[in-house]
Amino acid sequence: xxxxxxxxxxxxxxxxxxxxxxxxxxxxxxxxxxxxxxxxxxxxxxxxxxxxxxxxxxxxxxxxxxxxxxxxxxxxxxxxxxxxxxxxxxxxxxxxxxxxxxxxxx
Numbered sequence: 001x002x003x004x005x006x007x008x009x010x011x012x013x014x015x016x017x018x019x020x021x022x023x024x025x026x027x028x029x030x031x032x033x034x035x036x037x038x039x040x041x042x043x044x045x046x047x048x049x050x051x052x053x054x055x056x057x058x059x060x061x062x063x064x065x066x067x068x069x070x071x072x073x074x075x076x077x078x079x080x081x082x083x084x085x086x087x088x089x090x091x092x093x094x095x096x097x098x099x100x101x102x103x104x105x106x
Contacts, residue, residue, distance in 0.1 A: 004052070007088070008020065010086040020082065022094060023065070
């Protein structure tokens with residue numbers, strides 16, 4: 001969920017390599033593992049969450065999204081069925097074969 005709306009649903013065992021929403025991918029990339037350099041800051045999702053008192057008509061993740069286009073700011077995407085218990089609300093989901101989105105350290 002992001003800003004009170006479902007961004008993506010998929011089985012937990014497919015989360016690390018099957019997520020298609022840019023927000024889900026950024027969250028997965030921000031989880032440290034045991035090999036993480038402890039001297040570096042933890043990765044984060046760039047930007048700030050939306051103001052819940054002033055929602056925009058488009059996708060709530062649009063201002064922070066690396067895949068955003070003009071259409072994203074104009075209309076919120078519907079939650080589309082991708083099959084096999086996987087749904088995503090994104091006009092431009094990350095292709096399955098694409099490398100995971102990387103979060104940046106701040």
